[in-house]
Amino acid sequence: MSQTTGPEKLTTAEEWDHKWQGIFDHYQNDIRHAYYIDAVRKSSEKQVLEIAAGSFRDIVQLTKRGVEGHGIDFSPESVGMAKKLYPSLQDRFSVMNAFNLEYPDKHFDLTYHNGFWVLFSDEDIQKMAQEQARITRGRMIVTVHNAHNQSFVDYFDSKKETDSLFNIRFFSVDQMQEILGKVARKVTIIPVGKGKKTHEDWLIRHGLHNPLLINGMFKLSGQRYLERSERLMCIAEL
Incomplete structure (x- = not known):
């Protein structure tokens, strides 16, 4: 996989193999993104694929x-x-290259990934967007780090020299509209992630996981908290 260059950037499967040995268990603890996805998932979207699933x-x-x-x-x-860790699901987990997904056309109702594109060039992202769209029947969701949240950007900048996990790129709403607009007929972008403290994260932290409740918070918030949100959850209707 070709990726953007940068100091200490994680680029190969071998580097990620080593990294996951140290962070896999810790990464099991934050499942907010699953609740975000479930809040916008349609009842008909039963067959779901996570690309670059990591943990x-x-x-x-x-x-x-x-x-x-x-x-x-x-x-x-x-x-x-x-x-x-999850032996009952092991038949559903596979090693695969996101540039060449080993599935037939329109195989999944919904496909998604979180924080995956942050390592790649525009050219590679467009290739992966087309491949993800190929295997998806209805909607694909792409969650990226939010360039509008300057304090979040600054935090990553302060950490990346000592931890390659933080050496990533951030995306704006306009960038994501342009990228996904090439493969989708409609793109909806929802700012998500409030530091585990407020809004949708407050609901999740207090065990209020009802999808309708979290979706209602998304609709109520709209774009008002764009500069305070950690990520952009981009829903592409194909």
């Missing part, structure tokens, strides 16, 4: 909430650890 925490949580969940990653280490 596989989100697709596992969604499976618990009723979907037929599948997950892929290009790191054999992360896939192996996920199969060991």
Whole structure:
């Protein structure tokens, strides 16, 4: 996989294998993104794929909430650890390259990933967007780090020299509209993630996981908290 260059950027499966050995267990703890996805998922979207699943925490949580969940990653280490941690789902976890997804056209109702595109060039992102769209029947969701949240950008900048995990790129609303507009007929962008403290994160922290409740918070908030949100959850209707 070709990725953008930068100091200490994680670029290969071998580097990610090593990284996941140190962070896999810790990453099981934050499943907010699964609740975000479930809040916007349609009842008809049953067959779901997570691309670059990494910890596989989100697709596992969604499976618990009723979907037929599948997950892929290009790191054999992360896939192996996920199969060991979740043995009942091991047949649904695979090592796979996001540039060449080994599925037929329109195979999944919904596909998504979180924080994946932040390592790639515009050219590679467009290739992956087209490939993700190919295997998706209805909607694909792309969640990226939010360039409008300057304090969040600054925090990552302060950490990236000592931890390659933070050496990533951020995206604006306009950028995501342009990228996804090339493969989708409609793109809706929802700012998500409030530091585990307020709005949708407050609901999740207090065990209020009802999808209608979280979706209602998204609609109530709209774009008002764009500069305070950690990520942009971009829903592309194909």
